[in-house]
Amino acid sequence: MSMVAVTAHGHSLGIVEHPGPASKRIITGYGFWIFLLSDIIMFSCFFAAFAVLMGQTAGGPTGAQLFELRNVAIETIALLLSSFACGMASIAADVRNQFWFQVAMVVTAVLGLAFLTIEFREFASLIARGAGPTRSAFLSAFFTLVGCHGLHVSAGILWLFTMMAQVYAKGFRADIQRRMLCFALFWHALDIIWVAVFSVVYLLGSMA
Amino acid sequence: MFGKLTLDAIPLSQPIPLIAGGVVLVAILAVLAWVVIAGHLPYLWKEWITSVDHKRIGVMYTLLAMVMLLRGGSDAILMRGQLAIAYQSQGFLPPEHYNQIFSAHGTIMIFFVAMPFVIGLMNFVVPLQLGVRDVAFPTLNSVGFWLTATGALLVNISLVVGEFARTGWLPYPPLSELTYSPTVGVDYYLWSLEISGVGTLVAGINLVTTVLKIRTKGMNYLRMPMFCWTTLASNLLIITAFPILTATLAMLILDRYLGFHFFTNEAGGNLMMFMNLIWAWGHPEVYILVLPAFGIFSEVVSTFSGKPLFGYRSMVLATMAICVISFMVWLHHFFTMGAGPNVNAIFGIASMIIAVPTGVKIYNWLFTMYGGRIRFTTPMLWAVGFMVTFILGGLTGVLVAVPPADFLLHNSLFLVAHFHNVIIGGVLFGVFAGYIYWFPKAFGFRLHEGLGKIAFWFNFIGFYVTFVPLYAAGMLGMTRRMQHYDIYEWRSWMIAAGVGTALLSIGVLFQVAQLVVSILRRDELRDYTGDPWDARSLEWSTASPPPVFNFAVMPEVKTEDAYWEMKAKAAHGEPQPEIHYQPIEMPRNSPTGFVCAFFATITGFSLIWHIWWLVIAGVIGAFVTFVVFAWRDSDEYEIPAAEVERVDRENIAERRSLVTAAGSV
Numbered sequence: 063m064s065m066v067a068v069t070a071h072g073h074s075l076g077i078v079e080h081p082g083p084a085s086k087r088i089i090t091g092y093g094f095w096i097f098l099l100s101d102i103i104m105f106s107c108f109f110a111a112f113a114v115l116m117g118q119t120a121g122g123p124t125g126a127q128l129f130e131l132r133n134v135a136i137e138t139i140a141l142l143l144s145s146f147a148c149g150m151a152s153i154a155a156d157v158r159n160q161f162w163f164q165v166a167m168v169v170t171a172v173l174g175l176a177f178l179t180i181e182f183r184e185f186a187s188l189i190a191r192g193a194g195p196t197r198s199a200f201l202s203a204f205f206t207l208v209g210c211h212g213l214h215v216s217a218g219i220l221w222l223f224t225m226m227a228q229v230y231a232k233g234f235r236a237d238i239q240r241r242m243l244c245f246a247l248f249w250h251a252l253d254i255i256w257v258a259v260f261s262v263v264y265l266l267g268s269m270a
Numbered sequence: 271m272f273g274k275l276t277l278d279a280i281p282l283s284q285p286i287p288l289i290a291g292g293v294v295l296v297a298i299l300a301v302l303a304w305v306v307i308a309g310h311l312p313y314l315w316k317e318w319i320t321s322v323d324h325k326r327i328g329v330m331y332t333l334l335a336m337v338m339l340l341r342g343g344s345d346a347i348l349m350r351g352q353l354a355i356a357y358q359s360q361g362f363l364p365p366e367h368y369n370q371i372f373s374a375h376g377t378i379m380i381f382f383v384a385m386p387f388v389i390g391l392m393n394f395v396v397p398l399q400l401g402v403r404d405v406a407f408p409t410l411n412s413v414g415f416w417l418t419a420t421g422a423l424l425v426n427i428s429l430v431v432g433e434f435a436r437t438g439w440l441p442y443p444p445l446s447e448l449t450y451s452p453t454v455g456v457d458y459y460l461w462s463l464e465i466s467g468v469g470t471l472v473a474g475i476n477l478v479t480t481v482l483k484i485r486t487k488g489m490n491y492l493r494m495p496m497f498c499w500t501t502l503a504s505n506l507l508i509i510t511a512f513p514i515l516t517a518t519l520a521m522l523i524l525d526r527y528l529g530f531h532f533f534t535n536e537a538g539g540n541l542m543m544f545m546n547l548i549w550a551w552g553h554p555e556v557y558i559l560v561l562p563a564f565g566i567f568s569e570v571v572s573t574f575s576g577k578p579l580f581g582y583r584s585m586v587l588a589t590m591a592i593c594v595i596s597f598m599v600w601l602h603h604f605f606t607m608g609a610g611p612n613v614n615a616i617f618g619i620a621s622m623i624i625a626v627p628t629g630v631k632i633y634n635w636l637f638t639m640y641g642g643r644i645r646f647t648t649p650m651l652w653a654v655g656f657m658v659t660f661i662l663g664g665l666t667g668v669l670v671a672v673p674p675a676d677f678l679l680h681n682s683l684f685l686v687a688h689f690h691n692v693i694i695g696g697v698l699f700g701v702f703a704g705y706i707y708w709f710p711k712a713f714g715f716r717l718h719e720g721l722g723k724i725a726f727w728f729n730f731i732g733f734y735v736t737f738v739p740l741y742a743a744g745m746l747g748m749t750r751r752m753q754h755y756d757i758y759e760w761r762s763w764m765i766a767a768g769v770g771t772a773l774l775s776i777g778v779l780f781q782v783a784q785l786v787v788s789i790l791r792r793d794e795l796r797d798y799t800g801d802p803w804d805a806r807s808l809e810w811s812t813a814s815p816p817p818v819f820n821f822a823v824m825p826e827v828k829t830e831d832a833y834w835e836m837k838a839k840a841a842h843g844e845p846q847p848e849i850h851y852q853p854i855e856m857p858r859n860s861p862t863g864f865v866c867a868f869f870a871t872i873t874g875f876s877l878i879w880h881i882w883w884l885v886i887a888g889v890i891g892a893f894v895t896f897v898v899f900a901w902r903d904s905d906e907y908e909i910p911a912a913e914v915e916r917v918d919r920e921n922i923a924e925r926r927s928l929v930t931a932a933g934s935v
Contacts, residue, residue: 082487082824089406093479100471100513107517107547111532118538120531195530199538202530206521224897237905 087240094244098251101214105255108210109262112203116267120198125267128193130184134264137180141215141256144173148249155242158234167226170249174219181212204263211259214252221245273880274454279432284367290344291430320859322408323818324393327415329712331390332705334415338382338422343778345375347771350736354768356754357761368753369436370455374425376439377459380555381466382422384693387701388562389418389473392501395708396477398809398816399495401486401825401832404857406479407472409899412863414472420867421466424874428458432878435459438751440548441522443533443541448526454878456526460519461874467516474508477501486808488827492586495807495831496572496579499586500565503593504558510597511554518547542607549600557596559693561589563700564631567653570703571635573805574650575642578831581634588627588634595624605676614673621671625664632657647803648722652703655730659695663688666741684744687737694733702729702781710802714814715795721784728777736770739763798924806834813921819854819909822918851915855906862899866892 084092116125151166185205188194195205225245228238281287305311318326348371352361363371397405405411428434435455437446446456481502485494522544524530531537533544572579579585601609601617635657644650666688670676679685710716743763748755755764788795801810811833812821829835840846873888875881 077490079488080485080490080827083402083485084483089479089483092483093406093475096475096478096509097471100475100509103510104513104517107514110547111517111521111543114540114543115532115538118531118540120536120538195524195528197537199531199534199540202524202532202537202539206524206530206532220893224900228900231901232903241900 086236087243090240091243091247094247098247101251102255105207105210105258108203108207109258112207112263115199115203118199120200122198122201123191123193124200125204125263126269128188129264129268131264131268133180133184134260137177138256138260140173140177140180141253144170144177145250145253147173148246152242152246155229155234155239160229160233163229164226167222171219171222174215174222178212178215178219181208185209204267207263208259211252211255214255218245218249218252221248271881273876273882275431275879275881279454279879280430281433286348286363286367287429294426295430315861316859319864320412320861322404322412322857322859322863324397324405324408324411325712325816325820327411328390328392328394331386331393331415331418333390334419334422335383335385335387335390335701338378338386340778341426342375342378342383343775345371345378347775349375350764350768350771352753353755353764357758357764358756359754361754363753365753366436369751370434372751373435373438373455373459374428377435377463378422378425379693380439380559381463382418382425384559384697384701385466385470386418386422387705388504388559388697389470389477391566391701391704391708392477392497392504392562393473394712395704395809396480396498396501397484398711398812398820399498399807400481400484400489401808401821401827402480402484403820403824403854405476406484407476408857409860409862409905410472411476412860413866414469414476414863416863416867417469417472417870418466420870420874421462421469423871424458424462424465424878427875428455432458440552443522443525443539443544444535446522446526447534449534456522457878460523460526461877464516464519464523465870465874467512467519470508471512471516474505474512477505478509481505486821486824486827489832490827492583493827493830493832495565496568496582496585496589497562497565497807499589500561500568503589504561506593507554507558507561507596511551511558514547514551515555518544518551521547542604545604545607546600549603550597552603553600554596556689556693557592559697560700561592563656563697563704564589566700566704566707567635567656569805569807570649570653570707571638572831573707573803574645574647574653575639576645576804577638577642578806578834579634580637580640581630582830584630585634588630591627592624595620595627599624602671602676605673606680611673618671618673618676622668625668628664632661647706648717648719648726649703649707651723651726651730652699652706655726656695656699656703659699659730659733660692663691663695666691679744681750682744683740683748683750686750687740687744690737690740694737702726707803708809710797711800711809711814711816713792714797715788715792716797716802717788718784718791718795721780721787725777725780725784728773728780730777732770732773732775732777734770735773736767739766739770743767799928800921800925801833806831808833811836813917813924817917817921819856819914822851822914822921823849849918851911851918853911854909854914856909858905858907860899860902860905862895865895869895 083089147166147169151163151170154163154166185208188201193201195202222245225242229242232238305314318330321327348363349368352363352368355361361368393405393411397403425434432454435441435446435451435458437451437456437459441451441456441459444450481494481498521530521532525532525534525539531539533539533541535541568579568585599617599621601607601613602621605614605618635653646654666684670679670685670688706717706722740763743760746757746759746763748757748760748763797814800812800814802814803810808825808827809816811825825832825836869888869891873885873892876884876888
């Protein structure tokens, strides 16, 4: 596409001419990437707040006393596997295989729901033990950061079911393929954030 | 059933908000009644409310900003009026009402005047300057606008149902915590900004993607008009800064609604974290506002000096430098926090460094004018007025960037004068210049020059008469946000500022008159050429107002100042290329944005008043709206080549007849 610009005097300037607007797939994917980056910035605020407030337990329990790393490990595995399943769904969408697409999406959803169940039980048990978010600034920051990620996963699962229904009803239309691209990006981004949550909140937090 | 909402929420005992609210309500109802009776409703719905055309959305953003400017301006008149008479007396505004007014004034002016004004102009102009047919995400664009309007609506509802925050335009804890602000005022603030913040973020994503991915053939980065560059920088800042605002306000919401301890005094909360986070958004925010204004001035100065912009590349560099450095100065908003001399010194130096690229810009504009054939039209007056005013504001800014000086001036009226100096002198002068400059492009006729010039002089002089006294009063130790005062030395300055506000108000009235008179006399002010200012960039190469598809054939760009080059070639009689018209695909209109904002309004209002069942209903409604949108089968329609050709030939014939008429004289 690119060509070298030539001035009126015939000198080559070596400028690569811009070829014109990008394709719809690139525009959609690019815009969604930018959204994800902004979302990561929002998370980074919650991370910053957690880092500031980590030691502010107000005489209440610390991370080391509260976190059960075994559960967190299971959560992590569930989420990483769900990303793998989501990748499979993307491949199935690329080759337009309805059956394997739906299977892979169901597996993604089941793993995502497993993650959410474990997280929900962790939250419930903390609150039952009197270590809810109102106990101390540390716990406020903890519940907000981890809960925000959980909310993203929940929204992702709602999106996932909508996506399944749409592919079932409309097939692999170009605009639906673009939407699937965005969903896959979203789901993988949640993994990236979880890796940071796992390291900063649970690993560093249980040392504190 | 209705949460905290009872009939007591309507402030029957306070005449000012009630009368103001009543007048606004009657005005809205009258306009609605007129629209319905005159049968304009289908037109409004089809052509504006559901429109996904970037030009229409840009105009609606601008209109929202201008209406809200009148609201924020009324607050300003009330405040300055109060202080002009409140020497050793209570004035006419009780403290709890005065506090709401200064909070609402700041919130409205930043979020619902300056933001929609710059976003509106960027929306309207940028695709035209890039030589393309629309933005990257047209429907999302509409969603973004309507969410911004939702935020503005919620702020205005607070006038008559409940009250607004009394905490200042940034709700510093612990004052904004439930303990000290138990009423719904802060909640109105929080939810309207959360909702409009989503709208702004959407606009930012949209415009960055547009500039980076949707440019016409040959529109290399270093051929983009300066306004596109400043749009890019400003929207990059939106994407990086607005999530911080969303997160910070979310933490305050959690504190207030669920008893969390982010910023509370007890249980380990850290209120200085709020200051850090909010200003990590807040300082980039001022550059989000002023960078597009810099872009407007670049276009205006270059056009009306009849010269290409001086130092184009240094201007690009300065813009992007400001974009980066603006994230490294936030602590200068609270030097008095006591972060220690080293930290304060670093942020003080960074704050002075950011004045350097701004200085580069000023010199570039001056050198653009130097040796040029300058036409002092209204936009150019605003641009020159800006240069003088902004330099003064910049100098006082460097002054408060010195930490020891700041310890004396912090939270004084000197600071108030400084930021009004840069925001009015920078942003407001800029958007006014842009509004007058691009108005003929949007509507096909010019604004009345005479009235515009009178408006400029009243505003320009009124600005100085209002804010120079505030610098003086600040030097005399007067702090901001005082409802009354007992010190005699301040009194004359407060009266002078009151007089200045009267001048500013007259200026605004002239601007309203300019718009009304121009609409009434639009036939004499009509622009048939599409290029009324003899300008340089691509938006002037199409008709005024542009057809829905902007360009019949997307232009191919070979140089900077692309349209100037085209005109020069045509003037030299170079043969025009044969035009091959193709059918054009355009996005279909969609009510998604409007319906979504409807549910956002319901959700926001019921969150403020703790009406939980309605919150759930609103969220479900918004989700259903998106699913319905996602389910539609065709999102585009085709304009046949013959229709494109008809529209374009008409435009070309009109222009040609003008050229031959001019040639025969």
